[in-house]
Amino acid sequence: PYKGKSYDESMKIRKENLTPALLTYYKKPVMIHQGYMQWLFDTDGKRYLDMFGGIVTVSVGHCHLKVTESARDQLGKLWHTTNIYLHPTIHEYAEKLAATLPGNLKVVYFTNSGSEANDLAVLMARMYTGVFDIVSLRNAYHGASPYLMGLTAMSSWRFNVPTGFGIHQSMNADPYRGPWGGENCRDSPSQVVGRPCDCGNGECKAGINYAEQLEDVLRFSMPKEKIGALFVESIQGVGGAVQFPKNFVKRAFDAVRARGGICIADEVQTGFGRTGDHFWGFQNHGVIPDIVSMAKGIGNGFPLAAVVTTPEIAQSMGNALHFNTYGGNPLACAVGSSVLDVIEEEKIQAHCAELGPYFILELRKLMDEFDIVGDVRGKGLMIGVELVKNRETKEALQADKVNAIWEEIKDSGILVGKGGFYGSVLRIKPPMCITKEDADFTVAVMRQAFKNHS
Ligand code: PMP
Numbered sequence: 001p002y003k004g005k006s007y008d009e010s011m012k013i014r015k016e017n018l019t020p021a022l023l024t025y026y027k028k029p030v031m032i033h034q035g036y037m038q039w040l041f042d043t044d045g046k047r048y049l050d051m052f053g054g055i056v057t058v059s060v061g062h063c064h065l066k067v068t069e070s071a072r073d074q075l076g077k078l079w080h081t082t083n084i085y086l087h088p089t090i091h092e093y094a095e096k097l098a099a100t101l102p103g104n105l106k107v108v109y110f111t112n113s114g115s116e117a118n119d120l121a122v123l124m125a126r127m128y129t130g131v132f133d134i135v136s137l138r139n140a141y142h143g144a145s146p147y148l149m150g151l152t153a154m155s156s157w158r159f160n161v162p163t164g165f166g167i168h169q170s171m172n173a174d175p176y177r178g179p180w181g182g183e184n185c186r187d188s189p190s191q192v193v194g195r196p197c198d199c200g201n202g203e204c205k206a207g208i209n210y211a212e213q214l215e216d217v218l219r220f221s222m223p224k225e226k227i228g229a230l231f232v233e234s235i236q237g238v239g240g241a242v243q244f245p246k247n248f249v250k251r252a253f254d255a256v257r258a259r260g261g262i263c264i265a266d267e268v269q270t271g272f273g274r275t276g277d278h279f280w281g282f283q284n285h286g287v288i289p290d291i292v293s294m295a296k297g298i299g300n301g302f303p304l305a306a307v308v309t310t311p312e313i314a315q316s317m318g319n320a321l322h323f324n325t326y327g328g329n330p331l332a333c334a335v336g337s338s339v340l341d342v343i344e345e346e347k348i349q350a351h352c353a354e355l356g357p358y359f360i361l362e363l364r365k366l367m368d369e370f371d372i373v374g375d376v377r378g379k380g381l382m383i384g385v386e387l388v389k390n391r392e393t394k395e396a397l398q399a400d401k402v403n404a405i406w407e408e409i410k411d412s413g414i415l416v417g418k419g420g421f422y423g424s425v426l427r428i429k430p431p432m433c434i435t436k437e438d439a440d441f442t443v444a445v446m447r448q449a450f451k452n453h454s
Pocket residue numbers: 055112113114115116118141142143144233237238266267268269295296
Protein backbone atom coordinates (compact mmCIF):
# COMPACT_ATOMS: atom_id res chain seq x y z
CA PRO A 1 0.00 0.00 0.00
CA TYR A 2 0.99 3.57 -0.66
CA LYS A 3 2.52 5.37 2.32
CA GLY A 4 3.75 8.66 0.84
CA LYS A 5 2.32 12.17 0.82
CA SER A 6 -1.44 12.50 0.78
CA TYR A 7 -3.34 13.67 -2.27
CA ASP A 8 -4.03 17.06 -0.71
CA GLU A 9 -0.43 17.55 0.34
CA SER A 10 0.73 16.73 -3.17
CA MET A 11 -1.76 19.17 -4.69
CA LYS A 12 -0.51 21.88 -2.33
CA ILE A 13 3.09 21.22 -3.38
CA ARG A 14 2.03 21.21 -6.98
CA LYS A 15 0.48 24.65 -6.58
CA GLU A 16 3.43 26.12 -4.69
CA ASN A 17 6.50 24.40 -6.10
CA LEU A 18 5.65 23.31 -9.60
CA THR A 19 5.19 25.55 -12.59
CA PRO A 20 1.65 26.32 -13.77
CA ALA A 21 2.82 25.48 -17.29
CA LEU A 22 2.66 21.80 -16.30
CA LEU A 23 -0.39 20.21 -17.85
CA THR A 24 -2.58 17.98 -15.70
CA TYR A 25 -5.37 15.80 -16.99
CA TYR A 26 -8.83 15.68 -15.35
CA LYS A 27 -10.76 17.95 -12.97
CA LYS A 28 -9.32 15.97 -10.09
CA PRO A 29 -6.00 14.70 -11.45
CA VAL A 30 -5.30 11.04 -10.71
CA MET A 31 -2.27 10.34 -8.52
CA ILE A 32 -0.53 7.32 -9.94
CA HIS A 33 2.22 5.57 -8.08
CA GLN A 34 2.62 2.15 -9.65
CA GLY A 35 2.28 0.53 -13.00
CA TYR A 36 2.54 -2.91 -14.50
CA MET A 37 2.17 -3.61 -18.23
CA GLN A 38 -1.12 -1.97 -19.37
CA TRP A 39 -2.18 -1.20 -15.82
CA LEU A 40 -1.70 1.83 -13.59
CA PHE A 41 -2.59 2.06 -9.91
CA ASP A 42 -3.43 5.22 -8.01
CA THR A 43 -2.46 5.88 -4.41
CA ASP A 44 -5.81 4.49 -3.20
CA GLY A 45 -5.13 1.25 -5.03
CA LYS A 46 -7.63 1.88 -7.83
CA ARG A 47 -6.60 0.19 -11.05
CA TYR A 48 -6.74 1.93 -14.43
CA LEU A 49 -6.38 0.45 -17.87
CA ASP A 50 -3.82 2.73 -19.47
CA MET A 51 -4.99 3.39 -23.01
CA PHE A 52 -2.66 6.35 -23.48
CA GLY A 53 0.68 5.00 -22.22
CA GLY A 54 1.91 8.35 -20.93
CA ILE A 55 1.26 9.84 -24.38
CA VAL A 56 2.27 6.88 -26.54
CA THR A 57 5.49 6.45 -24.62
CA VAL A 58 5.09 3.14 -22.84
CA SER A 59 5.56 0.81 -25.75
CA VAL A 60 5.93 -2.70 -24.33
CA GLY A 61 4.29 -2.20 -20.92
CA HIS A 62 4.91 -0.35 -17.68
CA CYS A 63 7.79 -1.91 -15.73
CA HIS A 64 8.06 -4.74 -18.25
CA LEU A 65 10.08 -7.36 -16.42
CA LYS A 66 12.75 -7.85 -19.07
CA VAL A 67 13.27 -4.11 -19.60
CA THR A 68 13.34 -3.46 -15.86
CA GLU A 69 15.85 -6.26 -15.38
CA SER A 70 18.13 -4.86 -18.07
CA ALA A 71 18.02 -1.42 -16.39
CA ARG A 72 18.75 -2.98 -13.01
CA ASP A 73 21.63 -4.97 -14.42
CA GLN A 74 23.16 -1.91 -16.09
CA LEU A 75 22.65 0.22 -12.96
CA GLY A 76 24.98 -2.11 -11.09
CA LYS A 77 27.64 -1.92 -13.80
CA LEU A 78 27.84 1.64 -15.10
CA TRP A 79 25.44 4.54 -15.44
CA HIS A 80 27.42 7.20 -17.03
CA THR A 81 30.62 8.12 -18.82
CA THR A 82 29.47 10.54 -21.54
CA ASN A 83 30.55 9.76 -25.05
CA ILE A 84 34.11 10.94 -24.56
CA TYR A 85 34.95 7.29 -23.86
CA LEU A 86 33.76 4.15 -25.54
CA HIS A 87 31.35 1.83 -23.79
CA PRO A 88 30.02 -1.32 -25.38
CA THR A 89 26.30 -0.74 -24.76
CA ILE A 90 26.02 2.29 -27.03
CA HIS A 91 27.72 0.45 -29.88
CA GLU A 92 25.69 -2.71 -29.58
CA TYR A 93 22.50 -0.72 -29.35
CA ALA A 94 23.29 1.70 -32.21
CA GLU A 95 23.95 -1.26 -34.50
CA LYS A 96 20.74 -2.98 -33.44
CA LEU A 97 18.63 0.17 -33.82
CA ALA A 98 20.10 1.05 -37.22
CA ALA A 99 19.27 -2.47 -38.43
CA THR A 100 15.55 -1.73 -37.99
CA LEU A 101 15.71 1.08 -40.56
CA PRO A 102 15.63 0.72 -44.35
CA GLY A 103 17.93 2.20 -46.96
CA ASN A 104 21.03 4.03 -45.95
CA LEU A 105 19.69 5.20 -42.58
CA LYS A 106 22.65 3.94 -40.60
CA VAL A 107 24.06 6.69 -38.44
CA VAL A 108 22.57 7.19 -34.99
CA TYR A 109 22.80 10.16 -32.65
CA PHE A 110 21.24 9.58 -29.21
CA THR A 111 19.47 12.31 -27.26
CA ASN A 112 17.17 12.35 -24.23
CA SER A 113 13.87 13.65 -25.59
CA GLY A 114 11.92 14.04 -28.79
CA SER A 115 12.43 17.79 -28.76
CA GLU A 116 16.19 17.38 -28.52
CA ALA A 117 16.08 14.88 -31.37
CA ASN A 118 14.08 17.24 -33.58
CA ASP A 119 16.27 20.21 -32.67
CA LEU A 120 19.22 18.19 -33.88
CA ALA A 121 17.36 17.07 -37.00
CA VAL A 122 16.68 20.74 -37.83
CA LEU A 123 20.33 21.59 -37.36
CA MET A 124 21.48 18.64 -39.46
CA ALA A 125 19.09 19.51 -42.26
CA ARG A 126 20.30 23.10 -42.31
CA MET A 127 23.96 22.07 -42.25
CA TYR A 128 23.47 19.51 -45.00
CA THR A 129 21.31 21.49 -47.42
CA GLY A 130 22.93 24.84 -46.70
CA VAL A 131 19.39 26.25 -46.67
CA PHE A 132 17.79 27.68 -43.56
CA ASP A 133 14.17 27.22 -44.64
CA ILE A 134 12.11 24.30 -43.39
CA VAL A 135 8.47 23.41 -43.95
CA SER A 136 6.05 21.58 -41.67
CA LEU A 137 2.31 20.97 -41.76
CA ARG A 138 -0.28 22.91 -39.84
CA ASN A 139 -1.55 20.93 -36.84
CA ALA A 140 1.84 19.24 -36.49
CA TYR A 141 3.58 18.69 -33.15
CA HIS A 142 7.34 18.35 -33.28
CA GLY A 143 8.40 19.55 -29.85
CA ALA A 144 8.43 22.42 -27.40
CA SER A 145 11.88 23.97 -27.48
CA PRO A 146 12.05 27.58 -28.69
CA TYR A 147 13.59 26.23 -31.91
CA LEU A 148 10.70 23.84 -32.45
CA MET A 149 7.80 25.99 -31.32
CA GLY A 150 7.71 27.26 -34.88
CA LEU A 151 7.61 23.79 -36.40
CA THR A 152 4.83 22.79 -34.02
CA ALA A 153 1.93 24.45 -35.76
CA MET A 154 -0.70 24.59 -33.06
CA SER A 155 -1.46 27.82 -31.28
CA SER A 156 -2.06 26.14 -27.91
CA TRP A 157 1.61 25.16 -27.79
CA ARG A 158 2.98 28.55 -28.69
CA PHE A 159 4.08 31.32 -26.41
CA ASN A 160 4.15 34.91 -27.49
CA VAL A 161 7.81 35.02 -28.42
CA PRO A 162 9.45 35.06 -31.83
CA THR A 163 9.64 31.45 -33.02
CA GLY A 164 10.31 29.57 -36.13
CA PHE A 165 12.57 31.82 -38.16
CA GLY A 166 12.82 30.26 -41.59
CA ILE A 167 9.96 27.89 -40.94
CA HIS A 168 6.99 27.71 -43.28
CA GLN A 169 3.74 25.87 -42.87
CA SER A 170 1.71 24.09 -45.46
CA MET A 171 -1.98 23.20 -45.37
CA ASN A 172 -2.58 20.10 -43.34
CA ALA A 173 -3.52 17.06 -45.39
CA ASP A 174 -6.47 16.35 -43.14
CA PRO A 175 -9.08 14.25 -44.92
CA TYR A 176 -11.65 14.79 -42.18
CA ARG A 177 -11.45 18.56 -41.77
CA GLY A 178 -9.73 19.68 -44.95
CA PRO A 179 -11.56 21.01 -48.02
CA TRP A 180 -10.94 18.01 -50.28
CA GLY A 181 -11.92 15.04 -48.17
CA GLY A 182 -10.08 11.80 -48.81
CA GLU A 183 -11.43 10.01 -45.75
CA ASN A 184 -11.76 6.76 -47.61
CA CYS A 185 -8.27 7.10 -49.01
CA ARG A 186 -6.67 6.79 -45.59
CA ASP A 187 -4.81 3.68 -44.59
CA SER A 188 -7.50 1.79 -42.68
CA PRO A 189 -8.47 -1.77 -41.89
CA SER A 190 -9.41 -3.53 -45.12
CA GLN A 191 -13.11 -3.66 -44.23
CA VAL A 192 -13.16 0.13 -44.16
CA VAL A 193 -10.96 0.56 -47.21
CA GLY A 194 -13.35 -1.81 -48.96
CA ARG A 195 -15.88 1.02 -49.06
CA PRO A 196 -15.75 2.98 -52.30
CA CYS A 197 -12.92 5.46 -52.26
CA ASP A 198 -13.86 9.07 -52.93
CA CYS A 199 -11.77 8.90 -56.10
CA GLY A 200 -12.98 5.66 -57.66
CA ASN A 201 -10.03 3.49 -58.56
CA GLY A 202 -7.70 6.34 -59.47
CA GLU A 203 -5.14 7.99 -57.27
CA CYS A 204 -6.65 9.95 -54.39
CA LYS A 205 -7.42 13.44 -55.67
CA ALA A 206 -7.46 14.90 -52.19
CA GLY A 207 -3.89 13.71 -51.64
CA ILE A 208 -2.84 15.31 -54.92
CA ASN A 209 -4.52 18.60 -53.95
CA TYR A 210 -2.89 18.73 -50.51
CA ALA A 211 0.49 17.94 -52.07
CA GLU A 212 -0.06 20.79 -54.53
CA GLN A 213 -0.58 23.13 -51.60
CA LEU A 214 2.82 22.04 -50.30
CA GLU A 215 4.33 22.59 -53.74
CA ASP A 216 2.97 26.12 -53.66
CA VAL A 217 4.70 26.76 -50.35
CA LEU A 218 7.93 25.38 -51.82
CA ARG A 219 7.52 27.52 -54.92
CA PHE A 220 6.43 30.78 -53.32
CA SER A 221 8.00 30.84 -49.89
CA MET A 222 11.27 28.94 -50.07
CA PRO A 223 14.52 30.12 -51.68
CA LYS A 224 14.31 29.83 -55.44
CA GLU A 225 17.39 27.83 -56.28
CA LYS A 226 17.18 25.12 -53.59
CA ILE A 227 14.90 24.38 -50.70
CA GLY A 228 15.66 23.02 -47.23
CA ALA A 229 13.70 20.31 -45.51
CA LEU A 230 10.23 18.95 -44.90
CA PHE A 231 9.22 17.70 -41.44
CA VAL A 232 6.28 15.34 -41.20
CA GLU A 233 4.72 12.94 -38.69
CA SER A 234 3.62 9.66 -40.24
CA ILE A 235 0.31 10.06 -38.40
CA GLN A 236 -0.17 13.31 -36.49
CA GLY A 237 -0.21 12.47 -32.81
CA VAL A 238 -0.95 15.49 -30.63
CA GLY A 239 -2.93 16.83 -33.59
CA GLY A 240 -5.49 14.07 -33.00
CA ALA A 241 -4.41 10.92 -34.86
CA VAL A 242 -4.78 12.68 -38.21
CA GLN A 243 -4.02 10.31 -41.06
CA PHE A 244 -3.13 11.73 -44.42
CA PRO A 245 -4.55 10.37 -47.68
CA LYS A 246 -2.36 7.43 -48.64
CA ASN A 247 -0.61 9.14 -51.53
CA PHE A 248 0.14 12.46 -49.80
CA VAL A 249 3.46 11.75 -48.08
CA LYS A 250 4.98 10.13 -51.16
CA ARG A 251 3.99 13.09 -53.31
CA ALA A 252 5.23 15.53 -50.69
CA PHE A 253 8.62 13.79 -50.50
CA ASP A 254 8.91 13.76 -54.31
CA ALA A 255 8.10 17.49 -54.50
CA VAL A 256 10.68 18.38 -51.84
CA ARG A 257 13.39 16.20 -53.37
CA ALA A 258 12.73 17.52 -56.87
CA ARG A 259 13.85 20.91 -55.55
CA GLY A 260 16.93 19.61 -53.78
CA GLY A 261 15.42 19.42 -50.30
CA ILE A 262 15.47 16.59 -47.80
CA CYS A 263 12.69 14.83 -45.90
CA ILE A 264 12.49 14.23 -42.17
CA ALA A 265 10.08 11.73 -40.63
CA ASP A 266 9.09 12.40 -37.03
CA GLU A 267 8.49 8.89 -35.72
CA VAL A 268 8.25 9.93 -32.10
CA GLN A 269 4.75 8.45 -31.80
CA THR A 270 4.43 6.14 -34.80
CA GLY A 271 7.58 4.07 -34.60
CA PHE A 272 8.51 0.73 -33.04
CA GLY A 273 5.80 -1.38 -34.61
CA ARG A 274 2.81 0.60 -33.35
CA THR A 275 1.16 0.90 -36.76
CA GLY A 276 1.35 -2.87 -37.19
CA ASP A 277 2.04 -3.42 -40.87
CA HIS A 278 5.48 -1.89 -40.56
CA PHE A 279 8.04 -1.17 -37.88
CA TRP A 280 8.19 2.50 -38.92
CA GLY A 281 5.19 4.66 -39.70
CA PHE A 282 6.77 6.18 -42.80
CA GLN A 283 6.97 2.72 -44.37
CA ASN A 284 3.18 2.75 -44.62
CA HIS A 285 3.58 5.69 -47.01
CA GLY A 286 6.09 3.89 -49.21
CA VAL A 287 8.91 6.37 -48.57
CA ILE A 288 12.38 6.35 -47.06
CA PRO A 289 13.23 9.63 -45.30
CA ASP A 290 16.66 11.23 -45.16
CA ILE A 291 16.44 11.77 -41.41
CA VAL A 292 14.27 9.98 -38.85
CA SER A 293 13.66 11.28 -35.34
CA MET A 294 12.39 8.94 -32.64
CA ALA A 295 11.59 9.09 -28.92
CA LYS A 296 8.86 7.93 -26.52
CA GLY A 297 8.33 4.24 -27.37
CA ILE A 298 12.05 3.81 -28.00
CA GLY A 299 12.70 3.63 -24.24
CA ASN A 300 9.30 2.38 -23.00
CA GLY A 301 9.13 5.57 -20.93
CA PHE A 302 12.82 5.90 -20.10
CA PRO A 303 14.31 9.24 -21.25
CA LEU A 304 15.85 8.23 -24.56
CA ALA A 305 15.50 9.52 -28.09
CA ALA A 306 17.49 9.41 -31.30
CA VAL A 307 18.08 10.85 -34.72
CA VAL A 308 19.05 8.43 -37.45
CA THR A 309 20.35 9.58 -40.80
CA THR A 310 22.57 8.69 -43.71
CA PRO A 311 26.39 8.83 -43.54
CA GLU A 312 26.39 11.76 -46.01
CA ILE A 313 24.05 13.89 -43.93
CA ALA A 314 25.81 12.93 -40.69
CA GLN A 315 29.06 14.09 -42.25
CA SER A 316 27.71 17.62 -42.51
CA MET A 317 27.80 17.83 -38.71
CA GLY A 318 31.50 17.07 -38.67
CA ASN A 319 32.67 20.66 -38.94
CA ALA A 320 32.01 21.61 -35.34
CA LEU A 321 31.46 19.85 -32.03
CA HIS A 322 27.99 18.86 -30.94
CA PHE A 323 27.70 17.53 -27.44
CA ASN A 324 24.97 15.99 -25.32
CA THR A 325 26.04 14.95 -21.80
CA TYR A 326 23.44 12.25 -21.29
CA GLY A 327 22.73 11.25 -24.88
CA GLY A 328 23.53 7.58 -25.34
CA ASN A 329 24.31 6.90 -21.68
CA PRO A 330 24.79 3.22 -20.83
CA LEU A 331 21.58 2.98 -18.83
CA ALA A 332 19.38 4.43 -21.58
CA CYS A 333 21.07 2.26 -24.20
CA ALA A 334 20.57 -0.89 -22.13
CA VAL A 335 16.89 -0.04 -21.79
CA GLY A 336 16.51 0.79 -25.49
CA SER A 337 18.22 -2.41 -26.47
CA SER A 338 15.97 -4.57 -24.31
CA VAL A 339 12.89 -2.77 -25.69
CA LEU A 340 13.93 -3.87 -29.19
CA ASP A 341 14.40 -7.42 -27.90
CA VAL A 342 10.95 -7.47 -26.34
CA ILE A 343 9.30 -6.09 -29.49
CA GLU A 344 10.87 -8.96 -31.40
CA GLU A 345 10.42 -11.75 -28.85
CA GLU A 346 6.81 -10.90 -28.08
CA LYS A 347 5.94 -10.26 -31.73
CA ILE A 348 4.57 -6.87 -30.76
CA GLN A 349 4.35 -5.49 -34.27
CA ALA A 350 2.30 -8.47 -35.47
CA HIS A 351 0.09 -8.03 -32.41
CA CYS A 352 -0.59 -4.40 -33.39
CA ALA A 353 -1.31 -5.49 -36.97
CA GLU A 354 -3.88 -7.99 -35.70
CA LEU A 355 -5.48 -6.20 -32.78
CA GLY A 356 -5.44 -2.68 -34.29
CA PRO A 357 -7.90 -3.34 -37.14
CA TYR A 358 -10.23 -5.25 -34.82
CA PHE A 359 -10.18 -2.42 -32.30
CA ILE A 360 -10.73 0.25 -34.97
CA LEU A 361 -13.64 -1.62 -36.51
CA GLU A 362 -15.27 -2.14 -33.11
CA LEU A 363 -14.90 1.59 -32.42
CA ARG A 364 -16.33 2.36 -35.85
CA LYS A 365 -19.54 0.63 -34.80
CA LEU A 366 -19.98 3.52 -32.36
CA MET A 367 -20.29 5.83 -35.37
CA ASP A 368 -23.47 3.98 -36.35
CA GLU A 369 -24.84 4.26 -32.83
CA PHE A 370 -24.03 7.85 -31.88
CA ASP A 371 -24.16 11.02 -33.96
CA ILE A 372 -21.51 12.61 -31.77
CA VAL A 373 -18.89 10.18 -33.07
CA GLY A 374 -17.78 12.02 -36.19
CA ASP A 375 -14.77 9.96 -37.16
CA VAL A 376 -12.82 6.91 -36.07
CA ARG A 377 -9.40 6.62 -37.64
CA GLY A 378 -5.94 5.30 -37.12
CA LYS A 379 -3.62 2.44 -37.83
CA GLY A 380 -2.55 -0.36 -35.54
CA LEU A 381 -2.65 0.91 -31.97
CA MET A 382 -2.55 4.59 -32.92
CA ILE A 383 -6.23 5.49 -32.88
CA GLY A 384 -8.39 8.62 -32.70
CA VAL A 385 -12.12 9.02 -32.05
CA GLU A 386 -13.29 12.50 -33.03
CA LEU A 387 -16.38 13.86 -31.29
CA VAL A 388 -18.62 16.37 -33.05
CA LYS A 389 -21.70 18.42 -32.33
CA ASN A 390 -22.91 18.04 -35.87
CA ARG A 391 -21.94 15.31 -38.32
CA GLU A 392 -22.59 17.47 -41.36
CA THR A 393 -20.74 20.63 -40.34
CA LYS A 394 -18.19 18.64 -38.30
CA GLU A 395 -18.36 21.32 -35.63
CA ALA A 396 -16.43 20.00 -32.66
CA LEU A 397 -18.39 18.74 -29.67
CA GLN A 398 -18.54 21.38 -26.93
CA ALA A 399 -15.57 21.19 -24.56
CA ASP A 400 -17.74 20.58 -21.48
CA LYS A 401 -19.38 17.57 -23.16
CA VAL A 402 -16.06 16.15 -24.35
CA ASN A 403 -14.71 16.58 -20.84
CA ALA A 404 -17.74 14.93 -19.24
CA ILE A 405 -17.30 11.90 -21.50
CA TRP A 406 -13.59 11.79 -20.89
CA GLU A 407 -14.05 12.05 -17.11
CA GLU A 408 -16.60 9.27 -17.15
CA ILE A 409 -14.26 7.00 -19.09
CA LYS A 410 -11.63 7.70 -16.43
CA ASP A 411 -14.09 7.05 -13.59
CA SER A 412 -14.91 3.72 -15.25
CA GLY A 413 -11.24 2.80 -14.98
CA ILE A 414 -9.74 3.71 -18.35
CA LEU A 415 -7.29 6.49 -19.13
CA VAL A 416 -7.47 7.78 -22.70
CA GLY A 417 -5.85 10.89 -24.15
CA LYS A 418 -7.46 13.97 -25.58
CA GLY A 419 -6.16 16.07 -28.43
CA GLY A 420 -6.68 17.59 -31.82
CA PHE A 421 -6.89 21.30 -32.54
CA TYR A 422 -10.32 21.53 -30.88
CA GLY A 423 -9.50 19.13 -28.06
CA SER A 424 -12.29 16.91 -29.34
CA VAL A 425 -10.36 13.79 -30.28
CA LEU A 426 -10.14 10.92 -27.81
CA ARG A 427 -6.73 9.39 -28.34
CA ILE A 428 -6.15 5.68 -27.84
CA LYS A 429 -2.47 4.82 -27.99
CA PRO A 430 -1.89 2.20 -25.32
CA PRO A 431 1.10 0.12 -24.33
CA MET A 432 1.25 -2.38 -27.18
CA CYS A 433 0.74 -5.33 -24.84
CA ILE A 434 -3.02 -4.73 -24.47
CA THR A 435 -5.32 -7.64 -25.21
CA LYS A 436 -8.54 -8.09 -27.18
CA GLU A 437 -10.38 -8.05 -23.83
CA ASP A 438 -8.88 -4.64 -23.04
CA ALA A 439 -10.04 -3.36 -26.43
CA ASP A 440 -13.55 -4.77 -25.86
CA PHE A 441 -13.69 -3.23 -22.39
CA THR A 442 -12.66 0.16 -23.79
CA VAL A 443 -15.34 0.04 -26.49
CA ALA A 444 -17.97 -0.93 -23.90
CA VAL A 445 -16.97 1.89 -21.54
CA MET A 446 -16.95 4.43 -24.37
CA ARG A 447 -20.34 3.21 -25.57
CA GLN A 448 -21.79 3.78 -22.11
CA ALA A 449 -20.17 7.21 -21.78
CA PHE A 450 -21.49 8.28 -25.19
CA LYS A 451 -24.95 6.99 -24.26
CA ASN A 452 -24.92 9.03 -21.05
CA HIS A 453 -23.84 12.22 -22.76
CA SER A 454 -25.50 12.13 -26.18
N1 PMP B 1 7.38 14.81 -31.94
C1 PMP B 1 6.17 14.27 -31.71
C2 PMP B 1 5.41 13.68 -32.86
C3 PMP B 1 5.64 14.25 -30.41
O1 PMP B 1 4.43 13.73 -30.20
C4 PMP B 1 6.39 14.78 -29.35
C5 PMP B 1 5.87 14.78 -27.92
N2 PMP B 1 4.51 14.76 -27.76
C6 PMP B 1 7.65 15.34 -29.63
C7 PMP B 1 8.12 15.33 -30.94
C8 PMP B 1 8.49 15.95 -28.57
O2 PMP B 1 8.95 14.98 -27.70
P1 PMP B 1 9.41 15.35 -26.19
O3 PMP B 1 8.18 15.69 -25.43
O4 PMP B 1 10.10 14.09 -25.73
O5 PMP B 1 10.35 16.49 -26.30
